[in-house]
Amino acid sequence: MPNQAPTETREEAAPPHGTVRPAIRLSGLRKHFGDVHAVDGVDLDIPPGEFFSMLGPSGSGKTTVLRMIAGFELPTAGTIELEGRDVSRLAPFERDVNTVFQDYALFPHMTVLQNVEYGLKVKRVPKRQRRERALEALKTVRLEDYGSRKPAQLSGGQRQRVALARALVNRPKVLLLDEPLGALDLKLRQTMQLELKQIQREVGITFVFVTHDQDEALTMSDRIAVFNNGKIEQVGPPEEVYERPASAFVAGFVGTSNLLGGRGAESVIGRPGLFSIRPEKIRIDGELSEPAAAGETSATGTVTDVVYAGATVRYAVALDAGGQLSVVRQNLGGDTAFADNRVRLSWRDEHSFPVPG
Numbered sequence: 001m002p003n004q005a006p007t008e009t010r011e012e013a014a015p016p017h018g019t020v021r022p023a024i025r026l027s028g029l030r031k032h033f034g035d036v037h038a039v040d041g042v043d044l045d046i047p048p049g050e051f052f053s054m055l056g057p058s059g060s061g062k063t064t065v066l067r068m069i070a071g072f073e074l075p076t077a078g079t080i081e082l083e084g085r086d087v088s089r090l091a092p093f094e095r096d097v098n099t100v101f102q103d104y105a106l107f108p109h110m111t112v113l114q115n116v117e118y119g120l121k122v123k124r125v126p127k128r129q130r131r132e133r134a135l136e137a138l139k140t141v142r143l144e145d146y147g148s149r150k151p152a153q154l155s156g157g158q159r160q161r162v163a164l165a166r167a168l169v170n171r172p173k174v175l176l177l178d179e180p181l182g183a184l185d186l187k188l189r190q191t192m193q194l195e196l197k198q199i200q201r202e203v204g205i206t207f208v209f210v211t212h213d214q215d216e217a218l219t220m221s222d223r224i225a226v227f228n229n230g231k232i233e234q235v236g237p238p239e240e241v242y243e244r245p246a247s248a249f250v251a252g253f254v255g256t257s258n259l260l261g262g263r264g265a266e267s268v269i270g271r272p273g274l275f276s277i278r279p280e281k282i283r284i285d286g287e288l289s290e291p292a293a294a295g296e297t298s299a300t301g302t303v304t305d306v307v308y309a310g311a312t313v314r315y316a317v318a319l320d321a322g323g324q325l326s327v328v329r330q331n332l333g334g335d336t337a338f339a340d341n342r343v344r345l346s347w348r349d350e351h352s353f354p355v356p357g
């Protein structure tokens with residue numbers, strides 16, 4: 001078998017958004033398992049070099065989409081294109097993608113270096129070349145001094161980085177990551193989030209990252225697709241998805257949001273409908289403080305619960321007009337209580353915006 005020429009991925013990085021052939025194009029993608037419509041009509045373009053996250057609750061279909069891109073599942077309908085080539089029916093090894101799973105699946109009897117080299121060995125890349133590439137991949141994940149260790153002698157985060165090196169060594173066009181940080185504790189997870197993002201920038205490979213953790217998606221991604229019931233509810237950069245959720249589901253799933261409807265909305269906002277307001281956008285003062293200034297909305301109410309969380313304090317407030325709002329205030333010191341629990345809440349008009357139910 002001829003040696004595979006190394007695929008250069010950096011050359012094609014970053015032509016302006018929208019003018020390039022997408023790295024991945026999903027069109028009318030569906031996957032049904034009997035009666036379960038796991039993926040129910042997904043259309044998506046992911047440009048090259050993007051860090052793209054698929055975010056959603058358990059069972060929303062994101063892993064199934066990833067597995068179809070990888071070739072582990074065949075679509076019931078629709079197509080998958082990688083750089084303009086229809087790969088929908090191709091076997092996994094015929095696609096220029098690699099997958100990193102949550103369970104790292106390293107070979108325990110091999111050293112770190114051998115683990116990273118393994119894929120190249122299978123492809124019959126000559127020894128010197130594969131050693132060079134494996135060392136380079138280990139350097140990328142900052143493990144160049146760990147090549148002679150066995151997986152059991154590494155921490156969880158280090159094992160995860162070996163798994164990443166093992167995928168990067170193949171220089172795929174697209175790297176698929178299925179909850180790769182899921183097994184790590186919170187601190188390590190947060191460190192790895194930043195590292196992974198930095199590595200992605202360095203190598204310029206398109207990353208498609210599956211997670212159910214909204215903080216993780218917000219921290220790492222260039223764009224996020226929010227999944228619900230096999231469909232995408234919204235696609236956009238983190239700021240857009242957070243600041244302008246397209247539906248009540250997105251507002252509730254990405255961050256915490258208040259939804260104000262019914263009598264409360266009509267009376268406070270002056271319009272019927274369902275409105276989303278982020279808890280950190282609301283100011284809380286004593287009831288007798290100045291009413292809202294121009295361009296602000298304001299409502300009075302009674303504090304029903306106070307949760308002290310160290311850096312922040314969270315208040316639950318029952319509005320006099322009906323409805324309940326959660327408010328998060330930075331803990332700047334001082335008293336967290338209000339006289340008779342009576343308060344005035346204020347926020348800028350644009351921070352309460354209508355969402356479809």
Ligand SMILES: Nc1ncnc2c1ncn2[C@@H]1O[C@H](COP(=O)(O)OP(=O)(O)OP(=O)(O)O)[C@@H](O)[C@H]1O
Pocket residue numbers: 033036037038039056057058059060061062063064065212
């Ligand atoms: N092989 C299968 N056979 C039958 N049903 C399946 C199969 N794989 C997935 N499903 C179902 O398809 C739906 C979507 O599953 P999927 O794993 O894609 O969701 P997910 O969003 O990735 O969830 P999680 O975060 O829990 O992994 C679920 O209802 C699941 O039970």
